[in-house]
Amino acid sequence: MYGDEETNTPPELLYSxxxxxxxxxxxxxxxxxxxxxxxxxxNR
Structure with a gap:
C-alpha cells in the first residue's frame, strides 16, 4: 500500500x-x- 494507511490518504495527496x-x-x-x-x- 502506498500513501498513509491509517488515514487512507492516497500518495498523490502526500507527495508532489x-x-x-x-x-x-x-x-x-x-x-x-x-x-x-x-x-x-x-577488479581487486
Whole structure:
C-alpha cells in the first residue's frame, strides 16, 4: 500500500510530482555509486 494507511490518504495527496522526480534523481545517483563500488571491488 502506498500513501498513509491509517488515514487512507492516497500518495498523490502526500507527495508532489517534484518529490517523485527528486526521489528518482537520488535513486539514480545511489545506483551509479553502487555500480562504481561494485566494479572497484570486482577488479581487486
Amino acid at each position: 510530482a517534484y518529490d517523485g522526480q527528486q526521489s528518482i534523481k537520488i535513486a539514480e545517483e545511489v545506483l551509479e555509486y553502487a555500480k562504481k563500488l561494485y566494479e572497484e571491488k570486482k
